[in-house]
Amino acid sequence: MKNIASPLKIFYMAVWRNFLTLTRYKVNFIFSIITSILWAVGMLLFSLIFDSSMLGRTVGTTNYVAFIIFGMSFQCWQGTALWGASSMLQGELSTGQIDYTFTCPFSRYQYIVSNIAALAVQDSLFFLPMFCIGLRLANTTLTIQGLLLGLASIILSVAALVQFGVIFAALTLRYRQVTAIFSFFNFIIQMLSGMFIPLQILPVPLQIIGFSVPVTFGMDLLRHYTMGTLTIFDPIHEWTAFILQLVLLGIVAKFIVSHLEGKAKEEGLHYA
Amino acid sequence: MEEIVCNKIFKDYKGKGVVRALDSIDLRVLKGEFFGLLGPNGAGKTTLVRILATLLKASGGCAWVGGYDINKDEKKVRRIIGYAGQDSERSAYFRLSVRENLFYFAHALRGVPKDIARERIKYMASAIGFENKLDRLFISLSGGEKQVVIIMRAILHNPEVCFLDEPSKSLDPVTARRVRRFLKDYARENDITVCLTTHNMLEVEEVCDRIAFINYGKLIFVGTPIEFRRRAAMREIIEISTDKLGDDLKRKILKAYGVLNVVCQKNVTKLYCEDAFSTFPEVLNIMKEMGLKAPVRIAEPSLEDAFAFFANGGKSDEEYC
Numbered sequence: 001m002k003n004i005a006s007p008l009k010i011f012y013m014a015v016w017r018n019f020l021t022l023t024r025y026k027v028n029f030i031f032s033i034i035t036s037i038l039w040a041v042g043m044l045l046f047s048l049i050f051d052s053s054m055l056g057r058t059v060g061t062t063n064y065v066a067f068i069i070f071g072m073s074f075q076c077w078q079g080t081a082l083w084g085a086s087s088m089l090q091g092e093l094s095t096g097q098i099d100y101t102f103t104c105p106f107s108r109y110q111y112i113v114s115n116i117a118a119l120a121v122q123d124s125l126f127f128l129p130m131f132c133i134g135l136r137l138a139n140t141t142l143t144i145q146g147l148l149l150g151l152a153s154i155i156l157s158v159a160a161l162v163q164f165g166v167i168f169a170a171l172t173l174r175y176r177q178v179t180a181i182f183s184f185f186n187f188i189i190q191m192l193s194g195m196f197i198p199l200q201i202l203p204v205p206l207q208i209i210g211f212s213v214p215v216t217f218g219m220d221l222l223r224h225y226t227m228g229t230l231t232i233f234d235p236i237h238e239w240t241a242f243i244l245q246l247v248l249l250g251i252v253a254k255f256i257v258s259h260l261e262g263k264a265k266e267e268g269l270h271y272a
Numbered sequence: 273m274e275e276i277v278c279n280k281i282f283k284d285y286k287g288k289g290v291v292r293a294l295d296s297i298d299l300r301v302l303k304g305e306f307f308g309l310l311g312p313n314g315a316g317k318t319t320l321v322r323i324l325a326t327l328l329k330a331s332g333g334c335a336w337v338g339g340y341d342i343n344k345d346e347k348k349v350r351r352i353i354g355y356a357g358q359d360s361e362r363s364a365y366f367r368l369s370v371r372e373n374l375f376y377f378a379h380a381l382r383g384v385p386k387d388i389a390r391e392r393i394k395y396m397a398s399a400i401g402f403e404n405k406l407d408r409l410f411i412s413l414s415g416g417e418k419q420v421v422i423i424m425r426a427i428l429h430n431p432e433v434c435f436l437d438e439p440s441k442s443l444d445p446v447t448a449r450r451v452r453r454f455l456k457d458y459a460r461e462n463d464i465t466v467c468l469t470t471h472n473m474l475e476v477e478e479v480c481d482r483i484a485f486i487n488y489g490k491l492i493f494v495g496t497p498i499e500f501r502r503r504a505a506m507r508e509i510i511e512i513s514t515d516k517l518g519d520d521l522k523r524k525i526l527k528a529y530g531v532l533n534v535v536c537q538k539n540v541t542k543l544y545c546e547d548a549f550s551t552f553p554e555v556l557n558i559m560k561e562m563g564l565k566a567p568v569r570i571a572e573p574s575l576e577d578a579f580a581f582f583a584n585g586g587k588s589d590e591e592y593c
Contacts, residue, residue: 021368099325
């Protein structure tokens with residue numbers, strides 16, 4: 001029986017590969033560390049002058065810091081989740097590596113997700129010092145339950161974005177250059193998920209579309225757990241809808257990958 | 273036992289018009305065989321290899337690799353194959369070393385256990401004379417060296433069937449020979465069936481047990497390299513190692529028994545005959561009479577002659593020109 005690569009193995013080997021590669025671009029690596037330290041020091045300086053009572057008086061809520069650090073972690077993973085796999089496959093297409101990769105016996109969906117996860121780990125490590133200091137700062141206003149549920153809503157929101165990332169990656173296989181398609185959907189996701197505009201003020205048809213974007217409930221729940229805002233629906237219902245949407249999107253993404261890979265194979269994979 | 277079976281495989285590329293790249297290919301490759309796919313540029317060799325390696329969909333027909341249907345059991349086919357594509361010298365991670373690259377591909381993507389992967393990398397590198405390059409970054413290698421890494425990657429997981437698309441294209445003659453010999457030995461020891469496309473006739477001569485010739489997407493010939501040459505040898509050849517025959521001598525030779533044509537090339541004159549062995553003594557006598565001293569031999573058409581014969585639609589190169 002031949003050996004088979006597991007998604008977990010692909011994931012940790014991709015982490016290993018990414019870190020080796022990162023350290024080989026020495027100047028960039030040094031600046032990544034410096035930037036990471038800079039953000040952590042910035043957060044530390046902020047903590048010295050941080051006065052939660054003043055924040056409460058001026059901003060209206062002392063949970064603001066918690067929201068900022070959660071928001072930044074979400075931002076940190078968002079780009080990778082949406083765009084990481086697509087650029088990876090684009091690289092493989094242009095070097096011809098995709099030919100070798102796609103003769104290997106693993107699920108394409110798992111390969112893409114494992115690689116996105118590996119990139120997210122890389123992003124997180126540089127973000128971690130600042131996150132920890134920020135967390136220490138928000139400690140007074142954030143309960144353990146709030147922290148865990150906030151993190152869960154971020155991770156699930158990122159997981160939802162990963163499914164979109166997988167779809168973009170599959171589109172790359174088929175259509176090679178998908179930057180414009182990405183921008184189009186990225187705009188829709190950002191506008192209709194309540195990231196910037198509260199859903200409640202949008203017209204009903206747009207609200208319906210908004211509620212079918214899985215990130216919407218993730219954002220709403222994140223705000224609820226970190227800033228104490230009211231959710232649009234009951235949190236239990238939002239969690240249920242959120243997880244169902246995520247599962248459904250996962251199935252759709254998996255189907256699209258296999259469908260578009262099949263289509264791409266009609267003319268060959270590596271002609272980028 | 274048959275390891276690769278193609279049954280009426282055809283492939284159409286659709287663009288502005290339909291281009292038929294493969295036309296009803298029937299092919300059988302036996303287990304453990306070193307099989308060469310020959311043909312002019314654009315004949316359809318790469319297309320066939322890519323279809324068998326599950327990278328391209330055939331427009332019709334069916335094929336089995338290792339007993340698995342390439343359309344229905346793609347994943348099972350992928351478990352047992354290795355692949356090195358054409359022009360794939362860039363297809364590894366530039367900022368990883370050769371050792372790291374090979375380890376990543378073998379362990380992460382092929383699931384070879386860590387220790388075995390490490391040992392095999394060491395073994396293969398020493399067999400090819402690549403040990404001192406294992407810790408160099410992939411980007412720092414020359415094109416040919418990169419190609420060696422790509423070939424190693426294709427067999428590192430000991431596949432049952434290995435597809436190599438013009439593996440020696442960018443290798444220098446010494447490295448090419450070393451890699452060829454290693455591949456041949458390694459494939460024999462591990463019972464690997466190798467299917468390679470090539471334009472290198474020396475490679476065919478040295479390693480291929482059987483070959484197939486494809487032209488305009490059609491399978492023209494399947495057999496051993498010797499059969500390939502013989503099939504192409506419509507006429508037998510006597511070679512005189514000089515091109516200074518003179519008109520008289522040329523005329524006399526043309527009148528000799530069974531000589532059909534005399535073609536002078538650079539430093540060699542080729543006499544095309546019906547039966548070279550019967551004509552040979554008479555040619556020697558004529559040369560003696562006319563005082564011509566030059567080495568004479570009965571020549572078999574080379575693989576290159578045979579290639580040209582098949583590529584030109586069954587005409588020898590001279591006639592074709």
